[in-house]
Amino acid sequence: MNIKALLKKHYQIGRITDIRKTVYGSGNTFIVMTEADSFIVKFNNKEYEIELYNLVQRLLKRVRINHPRVIKLTSGDLIGPDGIVMFEYIKGETLEQFNKNIEIKALKYISKYNQELKNVNIDHIELKVISDWDRIRSLDYICSGVPKRIIDIKIYKEWKEVLLHGIEILNNNKNYINKLPKQLIHSDLGADNFIILDEEIHAIIDFSPDIKNELCPLSHFIYWNYMWCNEKLEKRVIDQYFENYYSNFDTERINKDLYFLLLQASIFRVLGPLFEISKSENPDYRRLNKRIDLIRWIKNELVCETI
Numbered sequence: 001m002n003i004k005a006l007l008k009k010h011y012q013i014g015r016i017t018d019i020r021k022t023v024y025g026s027g028n029t030f031i032v033m034t035e036a037d038s039f040i041v042k043f044n045n046k047e048y049e050i051e052l053y054n055l056v057q058r059l060l061k062r063v064r065i066n067h068p069r070v071i072k073l074t075s076g077d078l079i080g081p082d083g084i085v086m087f088e089y090i091k092g093e094t095l096e097q098f099n100k101n102i103e104i105k106a107l108k109y110i111s112k113y114n115q116e117l118k119n120v121n122i123d124h125i126e127l128k129v130i131s132d133w134d135r136i137r138s139l140d141y142i143c144s145g146v147p148k149r150i151i152d153i154k155i156y157k158e159w160k161e162v163l164l165h166g167i168e169i170l171n172n173n174k175n176y177i178n179k180l181p182k183q184l185i186h187s188d189l190g191a192d193n194f195i196i197l198d199e200e201i202h203a204i205i206d207f208s209p210d211i212k213n214e215l216c217p218l219s220h221f222i223y224w225n226y227m228w229c230n231e232k233l234e235k236r237v238i239d240q241y242f243e244n245y246y247s248n249f250d251t252e253r254i255n256k257d258l259y260f261l262l263l264q265a266s267i268f269r270v271l272g273p274l275f276e277i278s279k280s281e282n283p284d285y286r287r288l289n290k291r292i293d294l295i296r297w298i299k300n301e302l303v304c305e306t307i
Contacts, residue, residue, distance in 0.1 A: 003041065003084075007032060010073045010080045013039065023094070031089070038089035040068060040205075045083040048128060053207045054078055056120065056184070063116055066090060066195070066203035090205070092197035097229055102201070106194055107244045109201040110221060113186070114214040120184045122211050132275040136268055137187070137210055139178060143171040146271060153278050155285050159292050166267050166295050169303055170260070177260050180213040189217045190224035215258050218245050219265040227266075227294050235301055238262070259302040266295045 004016055018033040019041075028043040044050060050070065057067040068087035073080050098106060128134070135141050147164060170177065186193075187210040195203040210216065222241050227233060242258050270291045277283045 003030065003032075006081065006084050007041070007086075010075070010084070011071065011086060012074055013037070013071075013086075032086070039071060040087040040089055042085050042087070043083045044079065044085050046128065046130065047079050048126070049207075049209060050078045050085055052125065052184075052209055056117070056207065056209075059120065060113075060116055065113060065116060067207065068203065068205060090195050090203045092195035092202045094192045094194065094205075095196060096191060098191050098194075098225055102196060102199065103225060104244055105201050106191075106221070106225075107218075107241065108247065109194075109204070110189060110217055111245050111247075113204060114183070114217065117184045117186075118214070122182065122184055125184065125209075125211060127209060127211065133272050136271045136275075139170060139174060139264060142167060142264070142267060142271070143174055150274070153274065154283070155274070155288075159285075159288070162292055162296050162299070163267065163270065166263055166299050169299065170264055170267070173260055177264070180215075180257060182211050183214055185210050185212050185214065185217050187212070187216060187220060189221045213257065213261060215245075215261050216265070218242070219258060219262040222262060223265050223269060223294070227297075228290075233297055233301070238302065256303075256306040259298070259306055263295070263298045263303050266291070266298050270295060 003019055007013065007016060013032070014034045014036050016032060016034050018031075020031050022029045022031055022040070030041045032039045032041050053067075054070050057069055060067050061069075068090050070078050071086040071088060072078060079085050095102070127137070129138075136146070147167060150160060150163060153160075186204060186207055188206065188208040189204070193204060193206045194201055195205060218241065222238060226237060226241065238258070239255060242255055270288055273291075274285070274288060277285055277288075
């Protein structure tokens, strides 16, 4: 695919001087530099996501929350051939891991971000199901469709037991989880999806939409920014994330809501790569070892202590 040719054909951005892959993020994300400006280019085959993103970006801009603006093609469309999408470039840097100071600022930013996303009417939002990653967003699918799929996958018996027990816990509490208030969320808030400028949170990027409880983004944030980066995990630290998230709001807080959603997030983070690897000619599941360990810890140290 000739990215430069696509850009010259469909955008009016002047002479392109360089195109390079971003340091973090997916492999289909590029920085495009011209004589006058810089842009971010991604490839996304989900047009409905880009349309939703465009709506959200305009809403958040009104309350001074930065989301990169979508640059329209010369045709006026948001997305071009081969799924090419261009965004404005926002100055700052992405980090692989936060220090404590920035992490607390990120939690407060997520909290404010979620409050604003509550203003988006979700009644007419339909998130299409195209891939396994889309299917496993659904708690109903995890509970009813996944167990029979993983029976024939050749992973360690003990891994299957951990997964199936975690799914059983979710299934037993499915009605409770499904009754939690829902809203539009960003479902993938790792450190590399924040733009940092002058030690402050300057923007959130790579919007991954879902319709779930506002604690779902917090659960993924904890997963990537605490659990993935530390060997020794503590319940009190998980609870501190919860408190910091709600520090600006006087609201009733139920920790077990977060624990259930953290279990669901950890199972999601296993199932996605598990199904991908299972389709390869010589599947190698070893990189899932830590992800299975995290399900086990959440299940034993958080969830089973509260039910």
